[in-house]
Amino acid sequence: MSERKPRAGQSRTTLSDVANHIGVSAITISRALNKPELVSEALRQRIDDAVQLLGYVPNRAARALASAKSHSVVVLVPSLSNTVFVDTLAAIHDTLHPAGYQMLIGDTRYSPQAEEKLLRTYLEYNPDGILITGFDHTPTAQTLLQTAAIPTVHMMELAEQGDSPCVGFSQYDSGYALTRFLLDKGYRRIAFLAAQLDPRTLKRGEGYRAALREAGLYQPQRELAEASPSSVGLGSRLLDRLLLQAPDCDAVFCNNDDLALGVLFQCQRRQIAIPQQLAIAGFNGLDASAWSNPSLTTVDTPRYDIGKAAASMLLQLMAGKTPVATRVDLGYQLLARDST
Amino acid sequence: MSERKPRAGQSRTTLSDVANHIGVSAITISRALNKPELVSEALRQRIDDAVQLLGYVPNRAARALASAKSHSVVVLVPSLSNTVFVDTLAAIHDTLHPAGYQMLIGDTRYSPQAEEKLLRTYLEYNPDGILITGFDHTPTAQTLLQTAAIPTVHMMELAEQGDSPCVGFSQYDSGYALTRFLLDKGYRRIAFLAAQLDPRTLKRGEGYRAALREAGLYQPQRELAEASPSSVGLGSRLLDRLLLQAPDCDAVFCNNDDLALGVLFQCQRRQIAIPQQLAIAGFNGLDASAWSNPSLTTVDTPRYDIGKAAASMLLQLMAGKTPVATRVDLGYQLLARDST
DNA sequence: TTGCCGAATGTTAGCGCTAACCTTCGAGCA
DNA sequence: TGCTCGAAGGTTAGCGCTAACATTCGGCAA
Numbered sequence: 001m002s003e004r005k006p007r008a009g010q011s012r013t014t015l016s017d018v019a020n021h022i023g024v025s026a027i028t029i030s031r032a033l034n035k036p037e038l039v040s041e042a043l044r045q046r047i048d049d050a051v052q053l054l055g056y057v058p059n060r061a062a063r064a065l066a067s068a069k070s071h072s073v074v075v076l077v078p079s080l081s082n083t084v085f086v087d088t089l090a091a092i093h094d095t096l097h098p099a100g101y102q103m104l105i106g107d108t109r110y111s112p113q114a115e116e117k118l119l120r121t122y123l124e125y126n127p128d129g130i131l132i133t134g135f136d137h138t139p140t141a142q143t144l145l146q147t148a149a150i151p152t153v154h155m156m157e158l159a160e161q162g163d164s165p166c167v168g169f170s171q172y173d174s175g176y177a178l179t180r181f182l183l184d185k186g187y188r189r190i191a192f193l194a195a196q197l198d199p200r201t202l203k204r205g206e207g208y209r210a211a212l213r214e215a216g217l218y219q220p221q222r223e224l225a226e227a228s229p230s231s232v233g234l235g236s237r238l239l240d241r242l243l244l245q246a247p248d249c250d251a252v253f254c255n256n257d258d259l260a261l262g263v264l265f266q267c268q269r270r271q272i273a274i275p276q277q278l279a280i281a282g283f284n285g286l287d288a289s290a291w292s293n294p295s296l297t298t299v300d301t302p303r304y305d306i307g308k309a310a311a312s313m314l315l316q317l318m319a320g321k322t323p324v325a326t327r328v329d330l331g332y333q334l335l336a337r338d339s340t
Numbered sequence: 341m342s343e344r345k346p347r348a349g350q351s352r353t354t355l356s357d358v359a360n361h362i363g364v365s366a367i368t369i370s371r372a373l374n375k376p377e378l379v380s381e382a383l384r385q386r387i388d389d390a391v392q393l394l395g396y397v398p399n400r401a402a403r404a405l406a407s408a409k410s411h412s413v414v415v416l417v418p419s420l421s422n423t424v425f426v427d428t429l430a431a432i433h434d435t436l437h438p439a440g441y442q443m444l445i446g447d448t449r450y451s452p453q454a455e456e457k458l459l460r461t462y463l464e465y466n467p468d469g470i471l472i473t474g475f476d477h478t479p480t481a482q483t484l485l486q487t488a489a490i491p492t493v494h495m496m497e498l499a500e501q502g503d504s505p506c507v508g509f510s511q512y513d514s515g516y517a518l519t520r521f522l523l524d525k526g527y528r529r530i531a532f533l534a535a536q537l538d539p540r541t542l543k544r545g546e547g548y549r550a551a552l553r554e555a556g557l558y559q560p561q562r563e564l565a566e567a568s569p570s571s572v573g574l575g576s577r578l579l580d581r582l583l584l585q586a587p588d589c590d591a592v593f594c595n596n597d598d599l600a601l602g603v604l605f606q607c608q609r610r611q612i613a614i615p616q617q618l619a620i621a622g623f624n625g626l627d628a629s630a631w632s633n634p635s636l637t638t639v640d641t642p643r644y645d646i647g648k649a650a651a652s653m654l655l656q657l658m659a660g661k662t663p664v665a666t667r668v669d670l671g672y673q674l675l676a677r678d679s680t
Numbered sequence: 681t682t683g684c685c686g687a688a689t690g691t692t693a694g695c696g697c698t699a700a701c702c703t704t705c706g707a708g709c710a
Numbered sequence: 711t712g713c714t715c716g717a718a719g720g721t722t723a724g725c726g727c728t729a730a731c732a733t734t735c736g737g738c739a740a
Contacts, residue, residue, distance in 0.1 A: 024689075024690085025689070025690050025691080027689080027690070027691085028688085028689060028690080031688095031689085038687085038688075038689090039688075039689085040687085040688065040689090043688085043689090062695090064695090065695045065696065065697085066694080066695055067695085068695070
């Protein structure tokens with residue numbers, strides 16, 4: 001009578017190993033580790049010692065399977081290399097990790113299709129919650145999100161309709177406000193430079209356009225957009241192109257501080273006096289913009305706080321509680337500096 | 341005779357649901373999805389249709405438990421908000437994701453203690469591989485890594501002894517080379533500004549010191565280090581402090597392009613001509629350094645390639661293969677520009 | 681003394697999947 | 711004709727953990 005071969009080699013120490021070691025049942029060990037208050041002080045101490053001694057490390061997969069909870073959260077951002085999202089990610093990490101949640105980070109590369117694919121993949125992990133950027137999803141992705149019925153918080157933008165939980169600020173308003181600020185300063189021929197044409201960039205552009213149209217000063221040739229990622233070098237190049245197609249500009253609204261810095265450097269090279277001949281405004285409040293010469297006017301965005309608030313809201317939702325607010329507008333801050 | 345209550349509510353579609361639907365056994369569905377070549381064309385098609393129809397999503401936890409493979413890789417970096425590591429992370433993502441591996445990203449905040457804690461936590465996920473930054477680990481962490489016997493690749497630095505798999509470049513050499521370059525250019529009173537005193541920064545500092553000592557030109561008061569994170573603002577402040585304690589410097593080696601940019605801006609403010617009165621060199625080859633006025637001499641480091649190579653090597657190791665090389669030196673590139 | 685209660689621990693049965701071995705069946709060959 | 715062989719699919723038994731219910735036992739009110 002041949003015995004069947006058991007699975008695999010000698011694996012790690014398991015719960016039952018610990019249980020056998022001190023002569024109790026496995027469930028007691030489980031309880032001692034997860035709900036210590038259910039186990040008597042003395043026994044708990046013995047268990048802790050045995051865990052230490054045997055070097056027991058729980059197996060998350062088994063726990064997830066048995067409890068139907070993965071203690072993981074999917075986080076989908078458009079880019080891993082953009083400071084904007086990195087700050088938000090850091091905040092999410094800082095909030096979720098202490099609460100015992102693992103982040104599953106996905107980089108959608110600004111593509112709703114890629115996002116849909118990632119979402120599908122990550123649903124296999126049976127996440128307890130989802131943090132997703134914006135509202136620009138494919139119909140299939142929206143269906144996936146709905147049918148999965150997993151608590152979800154949208155970041156960076158605010159829902160324009162419906163009551164999806166969201167944390168962010170109005171991209172449109174911020175674009176409008178910065179343009180309005182330039183108008184109030186007396187600038188009349190204001191250009192707009194944009195890169196990485198994601199929905200948030202586009203909404204800021206709409207704000208820009210609306211403000212200028214209101215003032216009767218909108219001119220399409222003063223708008224310049226490029227789909228490639230934002231960078232300092234691109235800012236320099238875009239300025240050259242702008243001055244070709246609209247040489248009479250008196251101010252430039254750059255959709256990103258990277259671009260603004262590039263524009264600034266290029267102006268220095270072309271001996272264009274800032275802000276006398278040309279005013280420059282950036283966006284996002286990056287560190288460098290405060291220290292350049294002249295310092296750059298910019299709109300500071302609450303990236304870290306958005307991550308913090310979104311993660312906190314998600315923790316509430318995952319705990320089955322109703323958050324105080326499911327639509328959190330964290331605003332933005334216009335920092336007027338020497339470049340305007 | 342009371343029946344025992346079954347677990348939980350109606351959960352998602354499972355393998356057996358699909359199997360029942362088309363009247364085969366569960367293992368066949370499993371095979372059709374994981375090793376399609378073992379299932380006949382016709383049946384496979386029917387299975388694919390049923391999967392689609394029923395909206396079946398595999399459960400990773402169950403798969404991990406049954407197969408003793410998690411298809412996940414732990415990635416530990418010192419900071420989530422430092423461009424240096426972000427580029428590396430992006431490369432790792434680009435390499436591991438297509439291969440079906442999930443990243444578990446941990447932010448050690450430059451602390452070996454925090455790293456040890458993260459490592460302990462992440463081992464619960466039974467990762468198939470580990471990517472870790474540098475070689476500066478606590479003794480306990482080293483023991484954990486050894487006893488876990490999980491393929492591990494160290495990033496950014498090169499092993500000085502032993503044969504731990506690693507991908508990076510010599511931090512010491514790069515610091516030495518940049519200093520040597522400044523000496524060759526004729527600078528004699530070269531300062532060193534550093535922030536975020538991690539092991540890599542310190543090694544570059546050693547390279548700097550060695551080069552100057554060799555030339556008989558080392559002066560401790562020309563070295564200025566600050567433990568806080570690197571930033572443009574800090575660069576400006578450090579320059580002010582440097583000029584107080586060593587006003588006669590003729591060149592500054594900044595450990596990071598952020599600092600270098602801050603120094604550059606501050607020099608502009610103080611009317612210090614660059615490179616005539618003071619030369620500036622940075623480190624890491626950030627985008628902005630190429631476009632500033634004057635453009636900044638820097639050492640370009642292969643951050644993306646390190647991530648790529650480390651992840652590839654890890655894939656090899658996880659597949660049980662022996663990589664061509666387990667010690668990959670990707671070098672660095674000195675970019676001589678106008679600031680020196 | 682009885683009976684009830686609740687704190688502490690145990691028993692049983694899966695969670696959803698796959699490793700390992702087993703069966704079936706038709707093709708190919710001597 | 712008998713045999714082998716491999717492709718295609720099935721059976722069984724867990725992986726390590728925890729939900730749900732069960733048991734034990736000392737304390738204590740009636």
